[in-house]
Amino acid sequence: MPLRSDHTYGILSSLLCGLLLFSTLATAQPRYARADSMAHALKGAPLHDLYGLAQQLTLGLTMEEEKFRAIYTWTVQNLKNDTQLYTRTMNARKRLAHQPERLQAWNRRMQPKVWDQLLHKKKTLCTGYAYFLSYLAEQVDITCVPVAGYSRTSKNNVGGAGLVNHHWNAVHLNGVWYLCDPTWSSGLYRLWGKDDFQDPYFLMDPHHFVLTHYPVDTAWLLVEDPRSLQSFLDAPLVYPAGQREGLMPLRPQGFWVR
Template sequence: MINNAAALLLLISSLIIKEAQAQVSDFTNINFTKADSIAALYPEHSLYDLRGLSIKLTTPLGTEVEKFRSIYKWVCDNIENDYELYVLSTRQRAKLKSVDELRNWNRTFGAKVYRQLLRNQKTVCSGYAALIKSLAEYAGLKCLVINGYGRTAQANVGGSGVPNHSWNAVELNNKWYLCDATWSSGVIHMEERKFVKDFNQGYFLADPALFIRNHYPLDTSWILMHSKPTLNEFLNAPLVYREFFKCDIKSLIPATFNIVANKGIPLTIQLTTHKDVVIEKLQLQIGKTRPLDMALYQVKNNEEEKVYCIEYAFTSKGTHVLHVLLNGDYAVTYSVKVY
């Protein structure tokens, strides 16, 4: 028990850097029913025996990806994102000025994260990432904690950026993949001051081109793309949310958060999705007004992808916040200057 505790504390407080090559998930057609069902067999299992938990989650499974899926699903279903700890870590991380300050802060804050995780199965992103890493390594899988910039409506929209998030890279079948158990597990509701569990498949072994929309690593080798956006491009891209990942959006036009339009002239937004994605409902919301149901027309459909376009003409000048909702949930936000 002492060895497990020490190992997990070390993982939480460490920043791990490693070179990697770009890869795209190869597992979109895998059926994870068996892995998910095994993960469901051990609700609220003690974290004092991580090796035993890892063995239970992975021994019945034959492939590396299924073993990792069982671990990932168990963590997402059983570990709660601690609202109070999240607020505290967010405020303190915002004050950090350098990577060295981030490393030092991780070391001191890691002890508090660890105690809360061990005792109450509550944590923040660094705890999620460290737990995933530890369980994966007990299963014989190579897994790393990646630290960097997480982009939300409250953080890293423009400006110079604040390192504020941790996630994982895992090696499966000799290739590296990216995932974020924190954001897969559910949502922090700031107004209600609570965490709501809601598993999101989109952050599990995500396409690096999609993952980079709201994850930018301090070590850019972990972008896992040959053509890498700059930090400035990342900070000034459209703001995307969970539904964007659920719908597996491959590309988005316009490609910047701040865009310009003319009054009375339609603004066109273009979305490219995987061919199997179904968008049943699309809405636009201007500021805090009621969402407007929009017609979504398809301009391309082939064996691999579908391309959709929507158009909207602003009726007043000024700067407007424009939200795109897919299937009833927020997917994209722009700031539009209308002349």
């Protein structure tokens, strides 16, 4: 049976709309698609020329945020966690927790070893992630500073007096300071030993970031009404899945162990 002209027009219109919708979906790209593709293209690049690496990662990218994203993604996906060094570091921090001068001296002795291990084996821990990211960003004139402080997981800094156990970064983009954690973004803070890019820790809202990170220098909280260290340590623990969804705990604000 022949189709009526209005019926034919309706079918063609539907097909055209479908094609346009498909075209729109097919060409839609995530916010950082270009930057991430630059990082993926240079996967496994050597570390003998960090200035050259930074220039390659940001080639053709014009926005500061895109440039930093490319450097961040490469750092997260190419550096691996050094489990032995992590264990040694945590043991030293616990052993010297009440001897700050000896702990600082130990840190100074370890810094060259950490950097050497990073450059030659691409293995490191949070300090290496933070300083490496900072150095690469500086090669393209982006201000990025390592931040030392307390991080909370199910095994660390839950109540008690607290232990400085982590490094992350603050980065200055387009006149605004942001926070990020390349170690946690790598998915390796649980020592999984595999790539598992946790995107929420890239330029996370400071009000969410402070649920699991508390800097020694409270200026890096980047919030107008900062909480105290003790309230941070005593607060309910928010897991990565909750932070990924932007959840904020309301009550209780603290907990007690009986």
